[in-house]
Amino acid sequence: xxxxxxxxxxxxxxxxxxxxxxxxxxxxxxxxxxxxxxxxxxxxxxxxxxxxxxxxxxxxxxxxxxxxxxxxxxxxxxxxxxxxxxxxxxxxxxxxxxxxxxxxxxxxxxxxxxxxxxxxxxxxxxxxxxxxxxxxxxxxxxxxxxxxxxxxxxxxxxxxxxxxxxxxxxxxxxxxxxxxxxxxxxxxxxxxxxxxxxxxxxxxxxxxxxxxxxxxxxxxxxxxxxxxxxxxxxxxxxxxxxxxxxxxxxxxxxxxxxxxxxxxxxxxxxxxxxxxxxxxxxxxxxxxxxxxxxxxxxxxxxxxxxxxxxxxxxxxxxxxxxxxxxxxxxxxxxxxxxxxxxxxxxxxxxxxxxxxxxxxxxxxxxxxxxxxxxxxxxxxxxxxxxxxxx
Numbered sequence: 563x564x565x566x567x568x569x570x571x572x573x574x575x576x577x578x579x580x581x582x583x584x585x586x587x588x589x590x591x592x593x594x595x596x597x598x599x600x601x602x603x604x605x606x607x608x609x610x611x612x613x614x615x616x617x618x619x620x621x622x623x624x625x626x627x628x629x630x631x632x633x634x635x636x637x638x639x640x641x642x643x644x645x646x647x648x649x650x651x652x653x654x655x656x657x658x659x660x661x662x663x664x665x666x667x668x669x670x671x672x673x674x675x676x677x678x679x680x681x682x683x684x685x686x687x688x689x690x691x692x693x694x695x696x697x698x699x700x701x702x703x704x705x706x707x708x709x710x711x712x713x714x715x716x717x718x719x720x721x722x723x724x725x726x727x728x729x730x731x732x733x734x735x736x737x738x739x740x741x742x743x744x745x746x747x748x749x750x751x752x753x754x755x756x757x758x759x760x761x762x763x764x765x766x767x768x769x770x771x772x773x774x775x776x777x778x779x780x781x782x783x784x785x786x787x788x789x790x791x792x793x794x795x796x797x798x799x800x801x802x803x804x805x806x807x808x809x810x811x812x813x814x815x816x817x818x819x820x821x822x823x824x825x826x827x828x829x830x831x832x833x834x835x836x837x838x839x840x841x842x843x844x845x846x847x848x849x850x851x852x853x854x855x856x857x858x859x860x861x862x863x864x865x866x867x868x869x870x871x872x873x874x875x876x877x878x879x880x881x882x883x884x885x886x887x888x889x890x891x892x893x894x895x896x897x898x899x900x901x902x903x904x905x906x907x908x909x910x911x912x913x914x915x916x917x918x919x920x921x922x923x924x925x926x927x928x929x930x931x932x933x934x935x936x937x938x939x940x941x942x943x944x945x946x947x948x949x950x951x952x
Contacts, residue, residue, distance in 0.1 A: 609622065609946055615903060615908065616907070616908045616909075616910075616943060616947055617906060617907045618906040618907075618908075619906065620906060622906065624939075624942065624946075625906060627939045628908075628936055628938065628943070629939065630902050630934045630935060630936050631937045632932060632934055632935075633883045633925075633929050633930065633932065633934075634883070634884065634931055635881040635883055636822070636881060636882065636883075636884045636924075637822060637873075637875045637876070637879065637880070637881055638875065638880040638882045638924055639822065639873035639874055639875055639876070639924070640811075640814040640815075640874050640875065640917075641811045641814060641873075641917075642873075642917070642919040643872060643873045643919070644805055644807060644811075644871070644873075645805070645806075645869065645871065646803050646804060646869070646870045647803070647804050647805075647867065647870070648802070648803055648804075648864055648866055648867065648869075648870060649801065649802045649803075649804055649866055649867070650774065650796045650801065650802065651797070651800050652802070654769070654797035654799075654800060655771075655794065655795070655796040655797070656768050656769050656771075656793075656794070656795045657793075658765065658767065658768070658791055658792055660686070660784040660785070660786060661752060661753050661786055662690050662691055662753050662784070663688065663690055663784055663786065664687055664688030664689070664690070664783075664784045665687050665781065666684055666685075666686050666778055666780050666782045666783075666784060667684075667686055667687055667780070668685045669684045669778060669779065669780055670683055670685065671684070671767075671773050671776070671793065672776065673773050673774065673776050674772065674773060676771070676772055677767045677770065677773060677795060678770050679767060679770045680768075681766060681767045681770075682765070682766055683767055683773075683793050683795075684764075684765045685762060685764055685765075686762075686765065686784055687761060687762065687763070688762075688763040688784075691761050691763045692761030694746070694749050694753060695750065697749075698746035698747060698750050701739070701743040701745070701746040701747075702746075704739045704743070705736070705739040705740055705743040708732070708738075709736055709739070711732050711735065712729075715732040715733075765792065765793075767793070767795050768795075770797065771795045771796050771797040771798065772796060772797075772798050773793060773794070774795065774796050775793065776792070777790050777791065777793075778792040778793070796866075798859055798862055799858070799859055799862075800856055800858060800859060801856075801857045801859050801864055801866065802838075802855070802856065803821070803823065803835050803855040803856070803857050803870065803872065804852060804853075804854055804855075805852070805853045805872050806845070806848065806851070806852055806853075807850060807851055807852075807853050808850055809850065809851070814874060815837060815840060816837065816840065817839065817840060818836065819874060819875065820834065820835070820837075820875045821834070821835040821836065821855050821873060821874050822834065822835075822872070823857065824870060824873075827865075828863065833864065834857075834858065835855040835856060835857040835858075835872075836855060837854075837855050838854050838855055838856045839853070839854040840853050840854075841853065841854075855872070880916070880926075882917070882925055882926050883924065883925040883929045883930075883931065883935075884924055884925075885899065885922065885923055885925050885935060886922055886923075886937045886938075887919075887921060887923055888937055888938050888940065889936050890915075890940065891941060891944045893944075897913055897914075898910050898911060898913065898940075898944070899913050899928065899929060899935055899940065901933050901935055901936075902933075902934040902935070908936060908943050910944070910947055913925045913928030914926050
């Protein structure tokens with residue numbers, strides 16, 4: 563009996579120790595299960611610098627941050643691009659109103675329709691036209707009657723039947739009839755009323771082109787003093803380009819100079835234009851002068867009121883490589899670009915700039931058209947090149 567109590571105590575201690583060890587093991591297991599798995603850091607492939615050419619392995623992750631473009635030689639502008647606006651050529655645009663009062667019977671042209679010269683735009687009932695037509699016919703008949711009277715008087719004078727003064731009076735009457743007939747004919751011409759029928763007035767287009775605007779509906783009353791034109795017809799084969807040029811750039815712009823035009827509607831496409839007129843006075847608020855250019859639009863792709871980026875080109879037809887500023891690296895007084903010699907191989911090359919713009923610069927020497935040039939990630943390549951140099 564004396565040994566049972568120590569044995570029981572030892573068993574209790576052993577069991578407690580085992581339970582404690584089990585609890586500690588379970589706790590550690592749960593803690594390990596709840597901890598996130600830490601991935602091994604990705605090994606960045608190191609490029610190799612061989613004779614000034616930075617060579618990356620084919621699977622190098624740095625290549626995904628680089629973007630290259632094929633260098634293209636473009637006409638060299640004399641300044642950075644400016645904002646412009648396309649507009650109708652007012653020398654090829656007609657704003658047509660009714661020269662006579664009346665009421666619209668039918669509209670024959672819609673916006674966007676192509677119309678020929680003298681095409682009927684609308685038909686109207688115009689009582690005033692009927693009166694003008696009657697006056698013209700009366701004047702023509704009176705001229706014919708007085709012409710016969712004048713001829714008869716001259717015949718009688720040759721036979722000494724009538725005195726000279728009667729011939730002179732007949733001649734005066736005939737000349738007045740001729741003047742009246744001419745006046746009524748000009749009135750009909752001013753009304754564009756050739757071929758009028760019972761006061762039906764046909765409003766015609768004075769030129770061939772496209773109907774740009776229409777401000778008339780059937781049944782509408784017409785008046786010669788209406789503020790807005792009924793139709794606007796324009797020839798869209800040539801447009802105006804209006805550019806507000808800063809005072810500092812005015813000396814590099816002159817009539818006859820070529821311009822390059824880019825629009826948001828056709829990215830990457832450059833249209834050609836020519837400076838036609840340079841304004842005389844500057845706007846006192848903006849210190850800019852308006853320059854008007856003409857743009858050939860035979861294919862009809864450009865539309866009035868489009869915004870455009872305009873580059874005034876050099877007169878000597880100089881060409882340079884257009885390169886985004888993200889592809890240039892400046893070190894001291896020198897500028898560099900990176901050329902892709904082969905897949906994953908990049909050469910650092912010094913270039914000479916002819917013009918540095920806000921977004922795009924023009925490289926005059928150091929690059930050739932057709933080479934692949936880095937346009938994004940040049941700073942990364944330059945840092946890699948500098949680390950290898952050390």
